[in-house]
Amino acid sequence: AQTVTQSQPEMSVQEAETVTLSCTYDTSESDYYLFWYKQPPSRQMILVIRQEAYKQQNATENRFSVNFQKAAKSFSLKISDSQLGDAAMYFCAYGPDSGGGADGLTFGKGTHLIIQP
Amino acid sequence: EAGVTQSPTHLIKTRGQQATLRCSPISGHTSVYWYQQALGLGLQFLLWYDEGEERNRGNFPPRFSGRQFPNYSSELNVNALELEDSALYLCASSFASTYSYEQYFGPGTRLTVT
Numbered sequence: 001a002q003t004v005t006q007s008q009p010e011m012s013v014q015e016a017e018t019v020t021l022s023c024t025y026d027t028s029e030s031d032y033y034l035f036w037y038k039q040p041p042s043r044q045m046i047l048v049i050r051q052e053a054y055k056q057q058n059a060t061e062n063r064f065s066v067n068f069q070k071a072a073k074s075f076s077l078k079i080s081d082s083q084l085g086d087a088a089m090y091f092c093a094y095g096p097d098s099g100g101g102a103d104g105l106t107f108g109k110g111t112h113l114i115i116q117p
Numbered sequence: 118e119a120g121v122t123q124s125p126t127h128l129i130k131t132r133g134q135q136a137t138l139r140c141s142p143i144s145g146h147t148s149v150y151w152y153q154q155a156l157g158l159g160l161q162f163l164l165w166y167d168e169g170e171e172r173n174r175g176n177f178p179p180r181f182s183g184r185q186f187p188n189y190s191s192e193l194n195v196n197a198l199e200l201e202d203s204a205l206y207l208c209a210s211s212f213a214s215t216y217s218y219e220q221y222f223g224p225g226t227r228l229t230v231t
Contacts, residue, residue, distance in 0.1 A: 004159075033218040037222075042224065043205060043207075043224055043225045043227075044222065044223075044224045044225075045160075045207060045209075045222035046222075047221075050218070050219075091159055091160070093160075095218045095220075096218070097218070103162060103173065103175070104150050104152065104162030104163075104165060104173075104175065105150075105152075105160070105162065105220060106162070107152075107159035107160040107161075108159050109157070109158060109159045110159055
């Protein structure tokens with residue numbers, strides 16, 4: 001079974017600074033997807049960024065980028081120029097390849113990100 | 118384009134009762150996933166429906182069941198409610214079973230069992 005571990009229950013960063021959220025996972029598969037989701041107080045889960053395991057290039061979406069280390073099974077999220085609107089719970093998730101959603105996505109327990117003005 | 122919708126927003130039930138939660142996927146999506154997010158925990162996979170059939174379920178007792186209708190909307194039923202069933206229940210949809218890596222989430226239903 002796949003597992004996802006987020007070792008930082010809470011992180012705090014000054015507005016406009018950079019913060020990195022950590023995530024490790026365990027799987028015996030070679031093809032899979034990794035995700036970072038954001039859940040603000042409104043509860044809506046919002047996809048921040050997705051990484052395909054077969055791609056060596058790290059995914060980037062505006063101020064959000066990942067550091068994907070496949071051999072180390074590590075998948076960290078870097079948020080640059082942090083903004084007050086970035087405050088939320090961030091979940092790292094693992095998903096199967098396009099062969100089907102048999103087990104759904106596997107989520108970590110989340111990191112609560114606080115942005116200090 | 119409308120996103121995934123869920124109803125009701127909040128639901129308060131008494132232990133032993135039954136709860137019914139509803140989900141409407143994005144138009145054109147055929148797969149629906151249900152997740153439970155208990156306090157302090159990440160999301161736990163509950164059920165997966167595709168093309169009207171239950172395809173898989175997570176490690177939850179049979180009290181958790183549901184169905185998918187011909188219009189691909191879905192219903193989650195929780196029977197004989199227990200206090201620990203109190204949680205946020207999230208529904209997600211994807212274009213098809215082969216697009217499970219692209220799930221779009223609804224806003225959730227907060228179920229409180231007293």
